[in-house]
Amino acid sequence: MSIEKKDLARHIVTSYAGPKIRIMEVCGTHTHEIFRYGIRQLLPPAVDLISGPGCPVCVTPPGFIDEAIYLALEKGAVICTFGDLIRVPGSAQSLADARSRGAAVQVVYSQLDAVKYAAAHRDKEVVFLSVGFETTTPGACLAVLQARDEGITNFSLLTANKTMPQAYEALKDSADAFLYPGHVQAIMGTEICEKLKADGISGVVTGFTARELLTALAVVLTEFPKGKPFFKNCYPRVVTAAGSVSGQKLLSQVMEACDTEWRGLGVIPQSGLTLRPEFAAYDARVKFAVPPMDGRSNPACRCGDILRGDCRPPQCPLFGKVCTPEHPVGACMVSREGACSAYYQYGGLTL
Amino acid sequence: MCVGLPARVVEVKKGMALVDASGAKREVSASLLDELDPGDYVMVHAGVAIAKITASDEDESDEILEDLL
Numbered sequence: 516m517s518i519e520k521k522d523l524a525r526h527i528v529t530s531y532a533g534p535k536i537r538i539m540e541v542c543g544t545h546t547h548e549i550f551r552y553g554i555r556q557l558l559p560p561a562v563d564l565i566s567g568p569g570c571p572v573c574v575t576p577p578g579f580i581d582e583a584i585y586l587a588l589e590k591g592a593v594i595c596t597f598g599d600l601i602r603v604p605g606s607a608q609s610l611a612d613a614r615s616r617g618a619a620v621q622v623v624y625s626q627l628d629a630v631k632y633a634a635a636h637r638d639k640e641v642v643f644l645s646v647g648f649e650t651t652t653p654g655a656c657l658a659v660l661q662a663r664d665e666g667i668t669n670f671s672l673l674t675a676n677k678t679m680p681q682a683y684e685a686l687k688d689s690a691d692a693f694l695y696p697g698h699v700q701a702i703m704g705t706e707i708c709e710k711l712k713a714d715g716i717s718g719v720v721t722g723f724t725a726r727e728l729l730t731a732l733a734v735v736l737t738e739f740p741k742g743k744p745f746f747k748n749c750y751p752r753v754v755t756a757a758g759s760v761s762g763q764k765l766l767s768q769v770m771e772a773c774d775t776e777w778r779g780l781g782v783i784p785q786s787g788l789t790l791r792p793e794f795a796a797y798d799a800r801v802k803f804a805v806p807p808m809d810g811r812s813n814p815a816c817r818c819g820d821i822l823r824g825d826c827r828p829p830q831c832p833l834f835g836k837v838c839t840p841e842h843p844v845g846a847c848m849v850s851r852e853g854a855c856s857a858y859y860q861y862g863g864l865t866l
Numbered sequence: 867m868c869v870g871l872p873a874r875v876v877e878v879k880k881g882m883a884l885v886d887a888s889g890a891k892r893e894v895s896a897s898l899l900d901e902l903d904p905g906d907y908v909m910v911h912a913g914v915a916i917a918k919i920t921a922s923d924e925d926e927s928d929e930i931l932e933d934l935l
Contacts, residue, residue, distance in 0.1 A: 520928045527934075543872055544868055572867065597867035597912075625913025627895060647912075650868070654914045657895055698870050701909065701917040702898075722923060723870065730927040749930055752921040753909055759916065762898040852868055 516534045524726070527733035528703050529557050533740035537563045539689060539734070539824060541679065542696035543570030543852025544723055550861035552725040554732070563822035564782035565689065566684060566854035567694050568682055571646045571675075572599045573822060573846045573853045574777045577810030579644075579675045580605030582800070586619035586673065590803050593636065595629035596644040598622040598662035599850045602843055626658035633662065633670035642799045645672040650698040652676045652788055653762045659790065659797045673797040674789050676687075677775060680707050681786035683716055689824040692735045697727075697750040699709035704758025705748050712746040722750035761829055769794060777782070778812070779819025821854050828858040867912065875906045883915055884907070906924055 540546055545725070546566045549555055558564060570575050580603055586592040586608070594610065599622060601610045614620045619639075623629045626643055633641035645655045655672055662670040662699035679699050695708055700720045702858035708718060717739070721731035731749040738745040748754055766788070775787025790798045799805065812818070815833055828847070830832050838844035840856055873885035873894075883896040885908065896902050896912045908915040 520931050523923075523931050542868070544870070570868070599867050620927045629912050647867070650870075650911050650916060652899055653916070654895070654912045656877065657897055657914065697913060698868075698909065698916060708935070722926075724923040726927045727924050730930050734930065734934060747930070750926070751930075752919055752923065752926045755917075759898045761900060764914070848867075 521726070523556065524729040524733040527736055528729060529559065531559050531562060531736045533561065533736065535561045535563070536692065536736070536739050537565055537690045537824070538692050538694060538735055539565045539567040539686065540694040541569035542694070543573065543850065544852075545694055545696065545721060546854055546857045547852060548723055549728055550857050552728065554725070554728055566821070566853040566857070567686060567690070567693070567824060568777060568780060568822040569648070569679070570847070570850050570852040571648055571651065571677065572603060572850035573818065574677065574779070575600070575603060575646050575675050575846060576776045576778045577605045577812050578776070578808045579673070579810070580609065581808040581810050582805050583610060583642070583644055583673060584608065584613045584618065585805060586799060586803060587613055587620065588616065590640065592640040592642045593619040593621060593632070594642055594644060595621045595623045595632055597646070600644055600646065602849045603846045604813070604844065626654040626662065630658045630661050630667060630670055634665065634667050637669055639669060641670050643670070643672050645674045645676055648677055648679055648696070648699050649702045649766070650696070652770065653702060653759075653765050655750040656765045659769055659794055660772075662797060668796070671797045671802050672790065673799040675775065676770065677777065678772070678786055678788060680711070682777070682780070683711055685780060685783055686823065687716050691717065692739060694721040694731055695719065697722045697754055697791065700750070700754045700758065702759045702762040705746070705754065705756050708746045708748075712744045715744050717744045720744060720748045720750045720754050722753065766835070774853070777822070778824040786818040788834045813844050816848045818855070821847055828855040828862070831855070869911070870916070871910045873908055873910050875902055875904050875908060877904060878902050885910060885915070
């Protein structure tokens with residue numbers, strides 16, 4: 516290991532003397548790791564790090580939770596879900612609350628585990644809460660194909676899958692450069708980042724270790740003062756230019772684009788993914804004729820402003836008082852990857 | 867939910883891979899990767915191997931910084 520190079524990235528970051536810059540880390544895991552490694556303390560005042568909308572749990576609107584609770588309580592379905600979603604507030608209650616009223620809610624590690632659960636419980640309808648970005652969605656597609664191939668008819672998805680490029684466009688005025696989420700780009704490749712650069716949007720694909728995060732920040736802070744849009748893949752050991760061609764094929768085989776609501780950002784056209792009509796038998800909304808639900812958030816919760824980078828978690832009147840990881844009011848406090856959760860754990864809460 | 871876990875491939879069969887993540891073994895889907903052999907390192911996300919890992923983060927960062935200078 517070359518000590519000089521190890522220190523170089525840190526040196527570039529700590530001694531930055533260029534113009535003010537707002538860098539948005541889009542991925543929730545980036546937010547957490549930057550705090551955990553103490554990288555925020557290294558940043559000079561001219562560097563403003565903003566947490567973006569890259570935590571799928573945080574951008575899931577309350578109406579989606581309402582739909583899941585409807586399926587569990589009204590249709591008697593077993594809800595299989597990633598654990599983070601259980602405490603996300605719906606309009607009136609969370610899945611955890613619904614479970615105490617008799618809803619069957621199973622936590623699974625992956626979508627394929629939900630198919631296994633369905634195969635082992637053929638007498639029950641099993642609905643998987645399909646959230647996630649391009650990294651997570653291929654697993655949901657694999658689950659649907661596996662259910663079809665194995666004749667498992669009691670399995671379906673309630674989709675709220677989202678894609679990132681439209682969000683970058685929607686947020687381009689909120690940041691001067693993006694730290695692109697490494698594992699979204701692992702699937703999608705870097706062509707989209709080059710296209711965004713051509714549209715004037717700067718960013719670097721970033722990994723998750725301390726060295727990768729510091730290196731990515733060093734690249735941003737070296738390129739930004741030059742005044743031109745830039746793009747660099749700072750995570751080439753995992754992200755290739757082409758990405759996972761099989762993953763992309765799988766996505767377009769099983770899913771198609773749709774308009775979708777992001778908590779805090781509203782409906783972004785064509786930024787969601789839903790099952791193609793030929794897979795309607797695996798679409799819980801179709802299968803159970805779920806009525807449209809407009810969810811309502813707690814009006815005092817500022818998750819939406821936080822996801823746009825307009826407000827920091829400590830500026831929310833609920834933060835650290837009525838909204839804590841034990842009793843979350845907003846989604847950003849529920850998920851470990853949420854900005855509020857990260858600020859609460861590492862951000863020097865002052866009362 | 868969005869945790870990426872690096873793991874070493876122990877065995878590959880029928881689109882699935884047995885991986886070892888710091889001693890914890892688990893079967894994951896290998897459908898997204900065209901060629902996978904025992905001994906390869908992969909990034910695992912929600913039970914799916916999403917990419918091969920081709921270098922250490924130190925070598926990678928050193929190269930990027932060299933480009934920068």
